[in-house]
Amino acid sequence: MESEFVPWLRNRVPSHPRLDLGIGDDAAVLSLPSQHCVVTSDMLMDGVDFVLSECDPRRVGRKALAVNLSDLAAMAAEPVAAIVSIAVPNDAAVDLPKAIYEGLLELAAEFGVALAGGDTNIWRHPLAISVTAIGEPTAGGVLKRSGARAGDAILATGEFGGSILGRHFDFTPRVREALTLHERYNLHAAMDVSDGLSLDLSRLAGESGCGAVIDGSAVPISDDARRLAEERPDAGSPLDHALSDGEDFELILAVDSASASQVLADQSIGVPVTKIGEFVVPQGLWIRSDKGDRQPLTPRGYEH
Amino acid sequence: MESEFVPWLRNRVPSHPRLDLGIGDDAAVLSLPSQHCVVTSDMLMDGVDFVLSECDPRRVGRKALAVNLSDLAAMAAEPVAAIVSIAVPNDAAVDLPKAIYEGLLELAAEFGVALAGGDTNIWRHPLAISVTAIGEPTAGGVLKRSGARAGDAILATGEFGGSILGRHFDFTPRVREALTLHERYNLHAAMDVSDGLSLDLSRLAGESGCGAVIDGSAVPISDDARRLAEERPDAGSPLDHALSDGEDFELILAVDSASASQVLADQSIGVPVTKIGEFVVPQGLWIRSDKGDRQPLTPRGYEH
Numbered sequence: 001m002e003s004e005f006v007p008w009l010r011n012r013v014p015s016h017p018r019l020d021l022g023i024g025d026d027a028a029v030l031s032l033p034s035q036h037c038v039v040t041s042d043m044l045m046d047g048v049d050f051v052l053s054e055c056d057p058r059r060v061g062r063k064a065l066a067v068n069l070s071d072l073a074a075m076a077a078e079p080v081a082a083i084v085s086i087a088v089p090n091d092a093a094v095d096l097p098k099a100i101y102e103g104l105l106e107l108a109a110e111f112g113v114a115l116a117g118g119d120t121n122i123w124r125h126p127l128a129i130s131v132t133a134i135g136e137p138t139a140g141g142v143l144k145r146s147g148a149r150a151g152d153a154i155l156a157t158g159e160f161g162g163s164i165l166g167r168h169f170d171f172t173p174r175v176r177e178a179l180t181l182h183e184r185y186n187l188h189a190a191m192d193v194s195d196g197l198s199l200d201l202s203r204l205a206g207e208s209g210c211g212a213v214i215d216g217s218a219v220p221i222s223d224d225a226r227r228l229a230e231e232r233p234d235a236g237s238p239l240d241h242a243l244s245d246g247e248d249f250e251l252i253l254a255v256d257s258a259s260a261s262q263v264l265a266d267q268s269i270g271v272p273v274t275k276i277g278e279f280v281v282p283q284g285l286w287i288r289s290d291k292g293d294r295q296p297l298t299p300r301g302y303e304h
Numbered sequence: 305m306e307s308e309f310v311p312w313l314r315n316r317v318p319s320h321p322r323l324d325l326g327i328g329d330d331a332a333v334l335s336l337p338s339q340h341c342v343v344t345s346d347m348l349m350d351g352v353d354f355v356l357s358e359c360d361p362r363r364v365g366r367k368a369l370a371v372n373l374s375d376l377a378a379m380a381a382e383p384v385a386a387i388v389s390i391a392v393p394n395d396a397a398v399d400l401p402k403a404i405y406e407g408l409l410e411l412a413a414e415f416g417v418a419l420a421g422g423d424t425n426i427w428r429h430p431l432a433i434s435v436t437a438i439g440e441p442t443a444g445g446v447l448k449r450s451g452a453r454a455g456d457a458i459l460a461t462g463e464f465g466g467s468i469l470g471r472h473f474d475f476t477p478r479v480r481e482a483l484t485l486h487e488r489y490n491l492h493a494a495m496d497v498s499d500g501l502s503l504d505l506s507r508l509a510g511e512s513g514c515g516a517v518i519d520g521s522a523v524p525i526s527d528d529a530r531r532l533a534e535e536r537p538d539a540g541s542p543l544d545h546a547l548s549d550g551e552d553f554e555l556i557l558a559v560d561s562a563s564a565s566q567v568l569a570d571q572s573i574g575v576p577v578t579k580i581g582e583f584v585v586p587q588g589l590w591i592r593s594d595k596g597d598r599q600p601l602t603p604r605g606y607e608h
Contacts, residue, residue, distance in 0.1 A: 003607065020340065024511070025449050026378035026495060027344035029441070032336055036324065039420050040331035041436060043389035045427045074330035085347035085389075085434040116343050119434075123349045130389040130423075130434035132345060137333070145329050191330060207328065303307065 001122055004094050009101060009118060016114030018080050028116035030081050034136040038077035041133075042067045046126035050169070057096055058103030059169040060129065065104045067194065068133035069111055069173035070249040074192040075142040076182035077135035079175060081114040085130045090122045100129065111175055140182050147189035148208035148254030150281040155260060157271050158250040160197050161241035162224025168247035177269045178251060185263050189254035196246040196301020202285045203299075204252060211284040213294060214277040219243065244300035254279055305426055308398050313405060313422060320418035322384050332420035334385050338440040342381035345437075346371045350430035354473070361400055362407030363473040364433065369408045371498065372437035373415055373477035374553040378496040379446040380486035381439035383479060385418040389434045394426045404433065415479060444486050451493035452512035452558030454585040459564060461575050462554040464501050465545035466528025472551035481573045482555060489567050493558035500550040500605020506589045507603075508556060515588040517598060518581040523547065548604035558583055 010023050021029035044064050046052045052060065065082055072079050084104065088097050097120055108115055113133070157174050174192070181187060191204045197219070205212040216239060225241035236244075255263060263273055277288070287297040314327050325333040348368050350356045356364065369386055376383050388408065392401050401424055412419055417437070461478050478496070485491060495508045501523070509516040520543060529545035540548075559567060567577055581592070591601040 021446065021448065026375040027342045027381065027437075027439070027446075029379075029446055030341050030343060031339065032341050033339050035335065035337050035339065037334050037336050037341060037438075038331045039334060039385070039387055039436075039438065041387045041389045041421060041434075042423050043391055043425055043432075043434060045391050045425060045429075047429075048425065048427050071330040075333075077331065081343070083343050083345045083436055085345045085436075087347055087349050087432050117345060119346050121347055121349060121352065123352050123430075123432075125349075125351075125429045125432075126427075128347075128391050128427075128429075128432045130345075130347060132343075132387055132389075132436035133331075134341075134343065134438075135331070142325065142331075142333055144325065 001094050002120060005097055005120055008098060012101065013105065013115045019114040019116060023117050028083065030116060030134065032080065032136055036137050038072060038075050038135040038137060038142060039132065040068055040071040041130060043128060043130040045128045052127050057099040061100035061103030062107045063169050064129045064131045065107050066171060066173050067249065068131045069175055070192040072133055072135040073173050073175040073178040074190050074251060076140065076178045076190060077137055077142055078179060079111050079113045079133060079135045081116040081134045082108060083117045083132045085119040087121045087123050087128045089126055090124050138179060138182065143182060143187055143190040145189055145191050145204050145207040148204060148210055148279045149188060150210045150279050151257065152188055152254040152279045153257055153260035153275050154201065154212060154277040154279060155253040155255050155263060155273050156220065156250055156276050157273055159220040159222035160225065160248045160250065161222050161238060161245045162228045163245060163247040165224040165227065167224060171249040173249060174251045177271055180269050181263065185255065185259045187253055187255055191252055193248045193250050193252060194246060196244040197248065198243040198285060198297055199299040199301030201252055205279060205285065206283065211280045211282045212277060213280055213286045213288050214297065216287045217290050218274060218276045220272065220274050246302040305398050306424060309401055309424055312402065317419045323418040323420060327421050332387065334420060334438065336384065336440055340441050342376060342379050342439040342441060342446060343436065344372055344375040345434060347432060347434040349432045356431050361403040365404035365407030366411045367473050368433045368435045369411050370475060370477050372435045373479055374496040376437055376439040377477050377479040377482040378494050378555060380444065380482045380494060381441055381446055382483060383415050383417045383437060383439045385420040385438045386412060387420045387436045388422040391425045391427050391432045393430055394428050442483060442486065447486060447491055447494040449493055449495050449508050449511040452508060452514060452583045453492060454514045454583050455561065456492055456558040456583045457561055457564035457579050458505065458516060458581040458583060459557040459559050459567060459577050460524065460554055460580050461577055463524040463526035464529065464552045464554065465526050465542060465549045466532045467549060467551040469528040469531065471528060475553040477553060478555045481575055484573050485567065489559065490563045491557055491559055495556055497552045497554050497556060498550060500548040501552065502547040502589060502601055503603040503605030505556055509583060509589065510587065515584045515586045516581060517584055517590045517592055518601065520591045521594050522578060522580045524576065524578050550606040
């Protein structure tokens with residue numbers, strides 16, 4: 001497969017101003033004038049993160065890059081390049097890796113990401129694809145999980161729950177939103193929601209040494225979450241889905257309350273930003289009802 | 305598994321002067337003052353690159369990093385960091401990823417490589433591990449495959465053939481050797497031999513737009529190649545093994561003939577350097593006998 005695939009890939013991958021040396025050597029060479037780089041890696045596997053027999057492989061390639069761009073967004077880092085390793089089942093035609101790369105390259109073009117290299121292998125088992133994304137911090141530095149302070153507002157982009165209906169493939173990584181907000185406002189911390197809003201929020205709070213209170217009625221619930229709850233009422237309410245489904249790939253942000261008011265009044269970044277609660281001194285996670293009473297909330301989501 | 309494994313990993317991974325932010329956030333942050341970075345990625349799979357049931361998993365982790373360091377060596381780049389993605393079979397105990405990381409971390413310590421992050425997943429299929437290594441060029445810039453010129457000597461480090469007997473796990477990536485030679489001498493091109501000496505040499509020559517002639521009697525043949533040839537005479541001579549076995553992870557270098565004489569006279573880099581032939585104008589690959597007659601040689605090795 002490599003003898004046909006690699007020449008196709010070398011021809012298909014566009015040049016990029018940051019890519020001094022691309023596919024075809026022992027390694028790629030990138031220009032990274034900022035002197036710091038931000039690196040993240042995620043592996044997606046057939047049967048876990050997608051079901052190859054039930055989806056267009058272009059969506060697999062797109063998702064493999066998108067989850068990594070979402071991680072860069074959570075650091076408020078600007079994406080520069082990606083490098084791909086893939087294990088392809090031996091009974092697949094060369095069309096499979098080509099379609100995967102087509103999906104990946106389309107998203108790479110949308111976000112100005114250089115494809116710096118690829119390692120394509122064949123084996124007797126299902127598809128696995130690992131992408132490493134490299135970005136660079138902007139002038140404001142990176143946003144860490146550990147920067148939230150008690151009193152900060154919890155802001156969230158977009159809507160939550162029910163991504164399994166398709167959004168886990170087609171979400172837009174919040175790169176532009178993160179860069180814009182980080183440039184305009186004083187953000188303290190950020191994280192992308194991959195495993196579930198309540199679980200990931202509890203992790204962000206834990207890394208910051210504080211707790212979090214969620215306003216139950218403020219959580220933006222997606223239509224997909226409502227649909228899931230209608231179809232299977234025993235599997236939880238729309239809010240339950242929003243709090244625990246995972247793969248929303250929206251951002252949660254810790255922002256001091258004055259800046260939070262500005263962000264909420266702004267709403268010009270193309271996706272709604274909502275205040276869903278605040279960080280508090282005691283460690284733990286709570287949910288607050290409309291009436292103001294607060295109950296402990298067990299973090300739920302996808303545990304790897 | 306992640307709930308037990310990730311805290312273990314965060315505790316186990318040492319700090320590193322280049323690692324501004326390590327495991328535990330959405331991404332890692334590295335210092336890369338050189339403004340250029342060299343990136344490579346390789347995935348190893350159970351049943352293809354190792355047989356997990358027949359080997360110590362520490363050797364798998366070591367090899368997963370070592371093959372990437374070998375790629376950086378081929379560019380004469382200094383290793384800085386590595387990031388790991390791994391898919392672990394669901395019936396494995398947490399001891400498996402721990403052992404894999406122990407092997408990887410031991411080699412990382414030997415080469416001063418920061419472990420910048422890891423994505424650990426579970427699925428119902430065999431082990432796959434992908435490592436991305438990041439390095440930086442030295443003052444002399446990187447060595448590409450495309451720099452060989454007709455008339456250059458072909459130099460090789462170490463010995464070839466029979467790595468399947470164990471050396472494919474325990475080889476030393478030629479990082480130090482590449483950096484030393486690149487600093488002292490005028491090298492034109494380099495490549496590491498992963499798929500087979502004749503196949504990889506033909507690729508290097510092809511990228512450089514020239515051909516190559518190998519002196520059959522000059523190729524350094526490992527004892528492992530001799531042992532394989534003795535055990536199975538029908539599977540080829542020791543030289544056949546040296547020319548085609550693959551996974552030697554030695555370097556082949558293109559060096560102008562004056563510099564080559566200096567390199568050959570030097571021999572102080574800890575591993576023997578041998579002249580095995582020269583690059584020529586017409587494209588193609590030939591082997592020359594003791595008597596000086598030249599025959600076309602079909603490049604052979606591992607085709608992915």
